Amino acid sequence: MSAPPSWNDLQVGAAPPAYVDGPMTLTDIVRYQGASGDLNPLHHDPGYAQAAGYSGPFAVGMRQAGVLAAQAGRWLGHANVRRFRVRFQEQAWPGDVLVYEMRVTGKREEGGERLVDLELTCTRQGGGVHLRGTATYAVPDRSGA
Amino acid sequence: MSTETTAGTEPAALVGRAGAPFPVRIEHGKVAEFARAVGLDPAELAGSDGEPVPPATFLTTARLWSGPANDPWTGAGRNRSRVLHGEQEFVFHGRCPRVGETLTATSRIESVFEKSGRRGGTLRFSVTVTEFRDAAGTLVAEARSTGIETSRAATG
Numbered sequence: 550m551s552a553p554p555s556w557n558d559l560q561v562g563a564a565p566p567a568y569v570d571g572p573m574t575l576t577d578i579v580r581y582q583g584a585s586g587d588l589n590p591l592h593h594d595p596g597y598a599q600a601a602g603y604s605g606p607f608a609v610g611m612r613q614a615g616v617l618a619a620q621a622g623r624w625l626g627h628a629n630v631r632r633f634r635v636r637f638q639e640q641a642w643p644g645d646v647l648v649y650e651m652r653v654t655g656k657r658e659e660g661g662e663r664l665v666d667l668e669l670t671c672t673r674q675g676g677g678v679h680l681r682g683t684a685t686y687a688v689p690d691r692s693g694a
Numbered sequence: 695m696s697t698e699t700t701a702g703t704e705p706a707a708l709v710g711r712a713g714a715p716f717p718v719r720i721e722h723g724k725v726a727e728f729a730r731a732v733g734l735d736p737a738e739l740a741g742s743d744g745e746p747v748p749p750a751t752f753l754t755t756a757r758l759w760s761g762p763a764n765d766p767w768t769g770a771g772r773n774r775s776r777v778l779h780g781e782q783e784f785v786f787h788g789r790c791p792r793v794g795e796t797l798t799a800t801s802r803i804e805s806v807f808e809k810s811g812r813r814g815g816t817l818r819f820s821v822t823v824t825e826f827r828d829a830a831g832t833l834v835a836e837a838r839s840t841g842i843e844t845s846r847a848a849t850g
Contacts, residue, residue: 570733584724584731586758591775601775610779611754615732618750627739627747628790634783660788684750 556690564652571646581612608641635682646674705806712802713764745793781840
């Protein structure tokens with residue numbers, strides 16, 4: 550994994566390029582469900598989803614939360630995560646192209662660690678916000694301070 | 695589908711209910727499988743020990759180690775098809791779980807509260823926390839899940 554940016558160099562408002570992924574397939578959903586152990590049939594069984602009042606299977610929010618965390622970890626270091634939180638908003642559906650974005654909202658020092666606070670979103674391209682989240686990463690300062 | 699809900703159960707009767715502790719083994723193969731499912735190449739997760747660092751939401755896989763005796767909602771009368779996942783949080787106390795270690799997880803119902811739904815009816819929110827402790831008993835991580843129980847299926 551490439552080294553994360555140095556704490557001193559990360560300013561409020563800093564953001565990596567948006568990560569655009571999709572269109573989401575039922576296979577993406579099934580692969581996540583198998584990996585996570587959440588085999589709720591609402592997300593892959595059309596008959597079950599329709600009987601429950603939905604037009605068909607819809608995305609597992611935790612998959613997109615995982616993609617968001619994966620992208621934040623790529624940027625600031627997977628092992629540096631201290632807190633990661635998401636709120637599930639409008640549902641996402643197979644066929645959606647999803648846009649993952651994040652930016653620095655604050656920097657602070659706590660418990661001897663240099664922390665960076667983020668806000669994160671996953672948006673359906675051409676639609677609304679699917680997930681909104683916040684996260685905190687401990688990012689070493691490599692400038693020697 | 696069943697229309698059973700916990701609506702008639704007082705929150706005080708639910709808060710504090712805990713499941714039996716259960717072991718969660720952090721395994722290389724499961725971390726690699728999960729990494730691929732969230733768009734990562736396991737090779738890019740290699741940490742200082744050469745093993746992949748579990749991604750931030752990996753502890754959601756703890757469910758694979760959990761049975762009815764470990765679930766604080768067992769016997770609480772909650773209908774899973776009426777529960778939507780509203781929020782999810784992971785907190786790490788200074789370090790991430792490591793491949794090769796076994797954590798001990800305990801889940802309990804932390805809070806229950808109600809709000810009026812936008813389309814009428816009452817929504818019952820509940821927060822379930824799972825604590826993960828290492829072999830020394832130190833709290834390593836917490837996973838906090840907010841469920842929203844609806845009186846009818848939400849339409850997408």
